[in-house]
Amino acid sequence: MNQTRTWLYKNLFSTPLNSGLTVSILYLLWLMIPPLIDWIFLQATWVGESRADCLPNEGACWAFVHARIDQFLYGLYPVAERWRVNVAFAILFLLFVAFFLSTVRRRWVSALILLPYPLLAWLLFYGGSWGLETVETSQWGGLFLTLVIAGIGITASFPLGILLALGRRSELIVIRSLSIGFIEIIRGVPLISVLFMASVMLPLFLPEGVNFDKLMRALIGITLFQSAYMAEVVRGGLQAIPKGQFEAAESLGLGYWRTMQKIILPQALKLVIPGVVNTFIALFKDTTLVLIIGMFDFLGIVQAATTDPKWLGTAVEGYVFCAAVYWLFCFSMSRYSLRVERKLDRGH
Amino acid sequence: MATKMIEMRGVNKWFDDFHVLKDIDLTVTKGERFVICGPSGSGKSTMIRCINRLEEHQKGQIIVDGIELTDDLKNIEGVRREVGMIFQHFNLFPHLTILENVMLAPTWVRKLPRREAHEKAMYYLDRVKISDQALKFPGQLSGGQQQRVAIARGLCMEPKIMLFDEPTSALDPEMIKEVLDVMTELAEEGMTMICVTHEMGFAKTVADCMIFMDQGKIVECSPPNEFFESPKSERTQQFLGQIL
Numbered sequence A: 001m002n003q004t005r006t007w008l009y010k011n012l013f014s015t016p017l018n019s020g021l022t023v024s025i026l027y028l029l030w031l032m033i034p035p036l037i038d039w040i041f042l043q044a045t046w047v048g049e050s051r052a053d054c055l056p057n058e059g060a061c062w063a064f065v066h067a068r069i070d071q072f073l074y075g076l077y078p079v080a081e082r083w084r085v086n087v088a089f090a091i092l093f094l095l096f097v098a099f100f101l102s103t104v105r106r107r108w109v110s111a112l113i114l115l116p117y118p119l120l121a122w123l124l125f126y127g128g129s130w131g132l133e134t135v136e137t138s139q140w141g142g143l144f145l146t147l148v149i150a151g152i153g154i155t156a157s158f159p160l161g162i163l164l165a166l167g168r169r170s171e172l173i174v175i176r177s178l179s180i181g182f183i184e185i186i187r188g189v190p191l192i193s194v195l196f197m198a199s200v201m202l203p204l205f206l207p208e209g210v211n212f213d214k215l216m217r218a219l220i221g222i223t224l225f226q227s228a229y230m231a232e233v234v235r236g237g238l239q240a241i242p243k244g245q246f247e248a249a250e251s252l253g254l255g256y257w258r259t260m261q262k263i264i265l266p267q268a269l270k271l272v273i274p275g276v277v278n279t280f281i282a283l284f285k286d287t288t289l290v291l292i293i294g295m296f297d298f299l300g301i302v303q304a305a306t307t308d309p310k311w312l313g314t315a316v317e318g319y320v321f322c323a324a325v326y327w328l329f330c331f332s333m334s335r336y337s338l339r340v341e342r343k344l345d346r347g348h
Numbered sequence B: 001m002a003t004k005m006i007e008m009r010g011v012n013k014w015f016d017d018f019h020v021l022k023d024i025d026l027t028v029t030k031g032e033r034f035v036i037c038g039p040s041g042s043g044k045s046t047m048i049r050c051i052n053r054l055e056e057h058q059k060g061q062i063i064v065d066g067i068e069l070t071d072d073l074k075n076i077e078g079v080r081r082e083v084g085m086i087f088q089h090f091n092l093f094p095h096l097t098i099l100e101n102v103m104l105a106p107t108w109v110r111k112l113p114r115r116e117a118h119e120k121a122m123y124y125l126d127r128v129k130i131s132d133q134a135l136k137f138p139g140q141l142s143g144g145q146q147q148r149v150a151i152a153r154g155l156c157m158e159p160k161i162m163l164f165d166e167p168t169s170a171l172d173p174e175m176i177k178e179v180l181d182v183m184t185e186l187a188e189e190g191m192t193m194i195c196v197t198h199e200m201g202f203a204k205t206v207a208d209c210m211i212f213m214d215q216g217k218i219v220e221c222s223p224p225n226e227f228f229e230s231p232k233s234e235r236t237q238q239f240l241g242q243i244l
Helices: A002-012 A016-042 A062-074 A079-100 A106-114 A116-126 A142-168 A173-187 A191-205 A214-239 A243-251 A256-271 A273-293 A298-306 A315-343 B044-051 B073-082 B098-108 B114-127 B143-155 B173-188 B200-206 B224-229 B234-243
Strands: B004-015 B018-029 B033-037 B059-064 B083-086 B161-165 B192-196 B209-214 B217-222
Touching (some): A002 A016, A062 A079, A079 A116, A079 A142, A142 A173, A142 A298, A173 A214, A214 A273, A243 B083, A256 A273, A256 B098, B004 B192, B018 B044, B018 B217, B033 B044, B044 B059, B073 B083, B083 B143, B098 B114, B143 B173, B173 B192, B173 B200, B192 B200, B200 B224, B209 B224, B217 B234
Parallel strands (some): B033 B209, B083 B161
Antiparallel strands (some): B004 B059, B209 B217
């Protein structure tokens, strides 16, 4: 009891100004929180056929999300084929679980995730063989599409960014100039214009008859764009490594790539985990921009659903739901990165 | 005739306009131990860093164990494999354990199987009396211990030549001895060594030849008794007067 009082006094009521602030903030919370809880939970409608079913209640119309959830998750992916998406994500989930169990060899699990898994996932998503019906990428959508774009974007832009960062610090002038040129051009252009270029202009330059997938083009655009940012984050880490580390590695006879792989990158990447995760999170949210080249990612499909005449007036619910899901993914990434940072701490 | 391990002929080096090394001539034969001293900025470190090409010389020839140092990366890597180097600030790899620090080069440069590299690493850690710390990280060791690990790391490549660049300058006084003891032992076993240091007691016991450098030149090169008793040049006398 006494402890609580000292704590209260020290943290909330130490001066008249602090007491005043505490009281007014409590008052503000009292004004805001109850109506919010009312809206989200108490007065909300959870199931229904249309907006009309929600009208009797004052709260949120979660019936809208409930009715459309399949579409939010899979977009226009054919209903009969959706199990394929589920299977692919279930396998990925199992792989992740295996990765986090300390008893298995992480190296092997990550190798599985990076090499055979994407092929398997592609086979399941796109189909066209093994008796699976082809599902064109234009039918992919919803959270599924968002995760595909973010997953591929993150896994591809990270190594590419590292290579660009090394290139920028290379002693070979051609490699250095190319890296600097690429990074500076891409960083100086908005992602929207990169996506426009990838989807509208690129086909103009390709020979007739050659045409590759719109999703593929968006993926290349996003990956290249984020790798430029990643490169600069990684370069920051490389520059923080003392010269003595390079010299010690050189004097032992380690070559350039070995030195980078065993000595420099492990230390540099550890230093820049916050920046790297920052870029990952930015990439995750930037995937919503594929909306402007006509792809319906998670946000896109939610937005489209709000214009349904049956559900007019449910935009707020849609966006709140969307925001909550994005936040969940981004926050998980952030927490995981903190864990990795703590694990790699060597106390120096 | 004794084999020449290091031969420097007319070596010159510039940092931009600054002439750091001026016509250096030096021959070290197998098993010889050279100690280099001189005021700071005299080019001592630069000279020994040229021997494993951490610094590039612009004129003259450096031949190490029969391999001439040129732009050829093959030659440079060949030389580095035979030359170990100990730095003033140890330069251990902080993200690896002591054992991993020592095993790294034998594993990836000499391509030894893991078990063999492990055995060898433990053997050399034992020699510098630090094998009980093998699983710690460098950050958990004292300066003297870290420098001994660095020596074990160098030795684990079984080099023919060891270069020491002020190995005790960054250490607290009470840790200097443990490092010098290891170096003395090494010298007594017949390792070819070049050592930049101001530990004159150490120099007197182990050196076959003392070198005094000033302003990028080798001013004096003579056996230790002669060097300390009757230095030829006035500059050497002056310097010894200050540090002894």
